[in-house]
Amino acid sequence: MSRHQYDLVQCMKQPGTRVGKVCQQCDGRCPICDSYVKPTAKVRICDGCSFGHLGDKCILCGNGLGREEGSGSAAYYCLECVRQEKHREGCPRIVNIGSSKADMMFKKVSTNSLQR
Ligand SMILES: [Zn+2]
Numbered sequence: 228m229s230r231h232q233y234d235l236v237q238c239m240k241q242p243g244t245r246v247g248k249v250c251q252q253c254d255g256r257c258p259i260c261d262s263y264v265k266p267t268a269k270v271r272i273c274d275g276c277s278f279g280h281l282g283d284k285c286i287l288c289g290n291g292l293g294r295e296e297g298s299g300s301a302a303y304y305c306l307e308c309v310r311q312e313k314h315r316e317g318c319p320r321i322v323n324i325g326s327s328k329a330d331m332m333f334k335k336v337s338t339n340s341l342q343r
């Protein structure tokens with residue numbers, strides 16, 4: 228059902244204490260299943276994903292949250308994902324936005340080595 232299940236990868240590192248932030252567009256959306264129903268548990272992201280400029284970006288779409296302190300909304304897991312303990316699996320930030328370029332380069336390199 229999810230649009231991005233196939234081409235987007237989540238970080239899944241051990242979450243730290245920072246709360247994941249989302250932009251207005253993604254407000255109320257569960258980072259696991261995209262549901263807007265019954266937001267239940269606050270999202271925690273790992274230290275790597277809350278560091279520096281990453282902390283100012285939406286964890287779901289990578290949009291900037293604005294410069295002001297406290298901009299963006301806290302992300303929440305939906306009730307269904309909390310029931311299935313999916314919220315314990317790790318940092319849910321989408322990490323491979325814009326990586327299709329890197330994938331293409333990887334394919335090119337592997338084709339070259341096959342030809343040799
Ligand atoms: Zn967003």
Ligand SMILES: [Zn+2]
Pocket residue numbers: 257258259260261262304305306307308309
């Ligand atoms: Zn969910």
Ligand SMILES: [Zn+2]
Pocket residue numbers: 238239240272273274275276318319320
């Ligand atoms: Zn992370």
